[in-house]
Amino acid sequence: MTLPLQGIKVVEMGQLIAGPFAAKMLAEFGAEVIKIEPPATGDPLRKWRLLHGGTSVWWAVQSRNKQSVTLDLRQPEAREVARQLIAEADVLIENFRPGTLENWGLGWDELHALHPKLVMLRVSGYGQTGPYRDRPGFGVIGEAMGGLRHLSGEPGRTPVRVGVSIGDSLSALHGVIGVLLALRHREQHGGQGQQVDVALYESVFNMMESLLPEFSVFQTVRQPAGSSLPGIAPTNAYRCQDGKYALIAGNGDSIYRRLMEKIDRLDLANDPALAHNDGRVLHVARIDAAISAWTAERPLDDVLAALNDARIPAGKIYDAQDIANDPHYQARDMLLEARLDDGTPVTLPGIVPKLLATPGQVRSPAPKLGEHTDRVLEAQGIDATTRELWRSRGII
Template sequence: MSLPLEGIKVVEMGQLIAGPFAAKILAEFGAEVIKIEPPITGDPLRKWRLLHDGTSVWWAAQSRNKQSVTLDLRQVEAREVVKRLVKDADILIENFRPGTLEKWGLGWDELSSINPGLVMLRVSGYGQTGPYRDLPGFGVIGEAMGGLRHLSGEPGRTPVRVGVSIGDSLSALHGVIGVLLALRHREQNRGAGQQVDVALYESVFNMMESLIPEYSVFGSVREPAGSSLPGIAPTNAYRCKDGKHALIAGNGDSIFRRLMEKIERLDLADDPELTQNDGRVRHVARIDEAISTWTAERNLDAVLAALQDANIPSGKIYDAADIAADPHYQARDMLLASQLDDGTAVILPGIVPKLTVTPGRVHSRAPTLGQHTDAVLDGIGIDAATREAWRTRGLI
């Protein structure tokens, strides 16, 4: 069965996380992705986090299904190669600071004149326009400006970061959505391409739910609340007898009643003030105390067994070891066995989303630096002698 994006060609000029993560998703669903990296060093992600034999194991997940071509874009001939690749490409992905490609003669005007059907995904800290466009911006800055960092952590303490690069990943997801919309537009409009402008801070801000509407109507500035979810009750992490925590979401009206019955607090279950969420929010401290008292008398496993028996949403807090051992992850193909270049076994994240007819797949391991340079350049008519001369100059 062919994949949805088979026949789609992507030139990836991004580094690190946001742009390459978007390209990874497209590659998993059939797109051909040619990743351009600087010679010698490659994408800096190759050296991030924990390394095996000199290369990040993160690289194995982020760059599977891609081809690696090395080009020193500071040199004119390398930029000409990009133009030749773009000529029959469908998508170009870049996450340089705005204006960088224009300085190289690879901006939208130049590339769209070569290929009017090109879809150009541009990921940056602040977007391609506006007073901040020229400022450097990483995911963590986008998380702060987008409102997420302020809400993270405990009241009165230094805001903490989410433990992963969530700003970059959210931008990648918005980028994929934008690219697919642009491809659909191209189908409907005689092959007309367009730019997809994704800003890190906007991708985070788009997740901020009622943050700005509440401020605009009530002047309310939402503050960090630790493990609870203000305005929705009860939802919290509750300490158990063994020191572990149970996450319990009893915030549906009927769910709340079942929860109170399970913990034998019929006084709260029958209280007319607590039948709907707005009343429960006003009395959340009393509700949390009742739940905490009940969980404190039981180990986590007993708590979860009781709550699941009553059909109450609940769970434990997973770490990497929990995930790796979990049968549901395994049943859903979310833990894919693979190998690193030297044969070392590695488990990689599975593919999301799950399509029932044309599911994504992994067809090749993450490439070594420049692994496909000769094949790709040969395919666009650059002969072996030229390639060898360029290699001597450090251009490839």
């Protein structure tokens, strides 16, 4: 099978999450990705969270389908090798602080002059321009500046983390979109490459729905609302008899009516003031109380079965064990069985999006540090004697 990005060569100079996540997605759909890592230590993600045999199991997800080449980009010989690799690539991905590559002679102006067809994805906290460009920025800072952290948590409580580094991942997704758009433009306009500038805070801000227009028109500052969805009713988490929670989204007009009929509240179903969302929002406390009274008398499984039969969107709150044992995840190939370096079985997330004709693939496991250095450098004409000398000097 020919994958959509087969023939596209990517050099990844990022680390941790945002840049590597973008490269991971491109690799899953056929791109050849050469990941440049620092000698000895490698990408810090190799040591993040839970380790098996000294390496993070997260690494098995983030770096599958990639080749690992070690280069100390602080040294001129390494930068020259990187320059050669970039000259043969279609895409360069980097997520250093703005100005880092320029200090190494690998900035956009230099690389564009060297390779006019190059698409360069740059992911940073605040973007390549603007008064904050030089500030260090991680996903958590982007989430805060983008507006998400203010909305997370319960009213009057400390804003909470959403659970994962969503700012980084959102930036990676925006980066992938930007790369694909730039490749399409290159195809249509004589092979001209361009820079794709992705800021963490902007990627989060792009998800903030009506946050800014509501402030602009009404001077309303949206506040955290816990498990509810302000301005759209009813949508909330409702406690069941067994102490578990059902997430119920009964906010469409016809869905709302079916929900009220299911919980035997025809008074609320037939109330003309509640027929549409704007009216329900004014009475959301009364509606939520009715739903809560109904769920409190039934275990979660019974609640979900009844609501699914009535075609009312509802679900439980999944943890990792729920995901690993769920038949729908399994049927959709979202639980991929693999093995770590020592043969230990590991279940990895599947590939999205689902393309019916050319679905993404896992063609190779995440590489060991520097696993492909010799092969890649030999292809660049760097002989074994030189490579051993460079190893002794810490260049590779």
